[in-house]
Amino acid sequence: MILNYDADLTEIFNPNTPRHTHFYGLEIEMENQGVQDGSFFTSKKEELDRLADLITYKCPFDAVAKWDGSLDYGFELVTAPYVLSRYIGRMDNLIDFCTDLGFSSWGGERCGLHIHVNKNSLSQFQIAKIISFIYNPANFQFVASMAQRHSERYADFSSSEYRQAKRVKESSRGNYARYTAVNLENKNTLEFRLFRGSLNAKTIYKNLEFVDALIHFTKGCNFSYGECSKWLSFYEFVRFHFKQYPNLYSYIINRMARIVTRAKTRNNDVPTWVQPFVAAYPDFLVDKAIKPDNIITKESKDETTTT
Numbered sequence: 042m043i044l045n046y047d048a049d050l051t052e053i054f055n056p057n058t059p060r061h062t063h064f065y066g067l068e069i070e071m072e073n074q075g076v077q078d079g080s081f082f083t084s085k086k087e088e089l090d091r092l093a094d095l096i097t098y099k100c101p102f103d104a105v106a107k108w109d110g111s112l113d114y115g116f117e118l119v120t121a122p123y124v125l126s127r128y129i130g131r132m133d134n135l136i137d138f139c140t141d142l143g144f145s146s147w148g149g150e151r152c153g154l155h156i157h158v159n160k161n162s163l164s165q166f167q168i169a170k171i172i173s174f175i176y177n178p179a180n181f182q183f184v185a186s187m188a189q190r191h192s193e194r195y196a197d198f199s200s201s202e203y204r205q206a207k208r209v210k211e212s213s214r215g216n217y218a219r220y221t222a223v224n225l226e227n228k229n230t231l232e233f234r235l236f237r238g239s240l241n242a243k244t245i246y247k248n249l250e251f252v253d254a255l256i257h258f259t260k261g262c263n264f265s266y267g268e269c270s271k272w273l274s275f276y277e278f279v280r281f282h283f284k285q286y287p288n289l290y291s292y293i294i295n296r297m298a299r300i301v302t303r304a305k306t307r308n309n310d311v312p313t314w315v316q317p318f319v320a321a322y323p324d325f326l327v328d329k330a331i332k333p334d335n336i337i338t339k340e341s342k343d344e345t346t347t348t
Contacts, residue, residue, distance in 0.1 A: 042090050042093070042094065042106075043086075043089060043090055043093045043106045043107060043108050043116050044105055044106065044107045044108070045107070045108060046107055046108045046109060046110060048105075048107060050105065050119065054066075054103065054121040054122065058122055058159040058161065058162070060161045060162060061162055062124065062159075062162055063124065063125070063158055063159065063162045063253065063256055064122035064123060064124060064158065064159050064162070065122060065123060065124070065125060065128070065156055065157065065158055065249060065252065065253070066119065066120055066121065066122045066123075066156070066157040066158075066230065067118070067119070067120045067128075067154070067155070067156060067157075067245070067249075068117045068118070068119050068153075068154070068155035068156075068157070069117060069118045069146065069154055069238070069240075069245070070109055070111075070112060070115065070116075070117045070146060070151070070152040070153055070154070070155075070238050071112075071115050071116070071117070071118065071139060071144040071145065071146045071152060071238070071240060072112055072113070072114045072115030072144065072145060072146070072151070072152060073089070073092065073114055073115055073142065073143045073144045073145075074114055074143070074145075075143045076088045076089055076092070076114055076143075085114070089114075089115070089116060092142055092144075093106035093116055093118075095138075095142065096118060096135070096138065096139055096142070097118070099134070099135055099138050100118070100120070100135050101131050101132070101134075101135060102120045102121060102123060102127070102128075102131075103120065103121035104118055104119060104120045104121065105118075105119050106118055106119070107119055111151045112151060112152070115144065115152075122157070122159060125249055125250070125253045128245075128246070128249055129246050129249070129250075129288075130246075132242045132245060132246070133242045136240050136241065136242045136245070139240050140240050144240060145240060146238030146239050146240045147237065147238060147239055147240070147241075150190070151238075152237075152238025153190075153234060153236060153237065153238050154236040154237065154238050154239055154245065154248060155232055155233065155234050155236070156232070156233045156236070156248060156249060156252045157227070157230035157231070157232050157233075158230060158231050158233075158252065158256065159229060159230055160227075160228075160229055160230055160231055161229070163231060163256070166266075167256075167259050167260060167261075168225070168231060169266070170259035170264075170266055170269040170270075171223065171231070171255060171256070171259050172223045172225075173266065173269065173270045174255065174258075174259065174269055174270050174272070174275065175222050175223050175235070176222070176223075177270045177271075177272075179270075179271070179272070179314075180270070180271075180272045182312070182314040182315075183272040183314065184222075184235065184272070186296055187235075187248075187251055187292075187293075188222070188235040188236050188237060189236065189237040189239075189244075190235075190236070190237035221234065222234055222235040223235075233252050236248045243288055246288040247288040247289050247292045250285075250286040250287075250288050250289035251289050253286070254275070254278065254279050254282070254285075254286050254289060255275065257278075257282075258274075258275050258278045258279075264278075273317055273318060273321060276293060276318070279293065294325060297315060297318060297319075297325060298325075300312060300315055301315065301319060
């Protein structure tokens with residue numbers, strides 16, 4: 042059964058996560074155009090309820106389905122909070138099952154993938170570093186490339202939000218609407234809303250690794266506030282920990298390779314925002330640490346256009 046959008050999941054999932062341990066909860070929005078009008082025997086709602094029950098039963102984690110006002114023919118699958126390692130490598134069968142049932146998440150702007158992390162594992166200063174990184178105008182192209190979209194309606198990370206983000210150092214919650222790339226309005230969680238919806242397991246793993254890497258990149262005194270706002274410094278952190286973040290690292294290298302190769306093929310200059318990366322890592326295309334693992338989703342070729 043699909044729960045109401047405003048259902049209190051604290052009655053289902055245990056919200057008392059240990060401090061200093063990062064737990065992640067997923068919200069995967071998906072739609073099924075095949076149930077637009079239901080069938081002769083069932084209504085659209087009844088058919089979606091039936092499919093949601095099948096998916097939550099198949100899910101390898103505790104999960105529920107919730108209605109989402111932005112979706113006409115679908116719902117969001119919401120998981121209980123788990124550590125990163127609990128997810129990686131364990132979602133492939135579930136995702137294949139969803140697509141076999143006719144669900145998709147990539148097409149259009151309405152579907153997103155949201156990742157929650159428990160606030161009690163983050164300091165206020167660390168949250169300020171995180172949102173400074175996400176909303177820094179100098180990082181816009183890189184963050185949009187990682188998110189694989191830029192949605193001003195559902196997950197804005199424009200420069201105007203960056204100016205607001207800088208106030209977080211003086212505020213416990215900040216002046217934010219819910220529909221920004223980093224939502225601070227939830228009581229117990231920080232919500233990353235920037236990612237395009239996907240029913241591709243490796244893309245979901247990449248997004249989880251991005252959030253975990255950003256959290257550890259901004260943690261403690263490893264990097265200054267200013268250094269934490271630079272995407273090249275973040276990349277160097279991921280590169281150093283590539284065994285911990287294989288999907289993310291492979292994605293970044295493949296993304297940069299596509300951008301550089303496309304520019305050279307068309308006899309164009311490499312985009313300005315990529316030039317510092319190429320200058321710092323001139324041999325990145327033959328990096329021996331990388332396994333050439335193209336994780337472009339099978340749901341849409343349009344992913345290659347997001348740079």
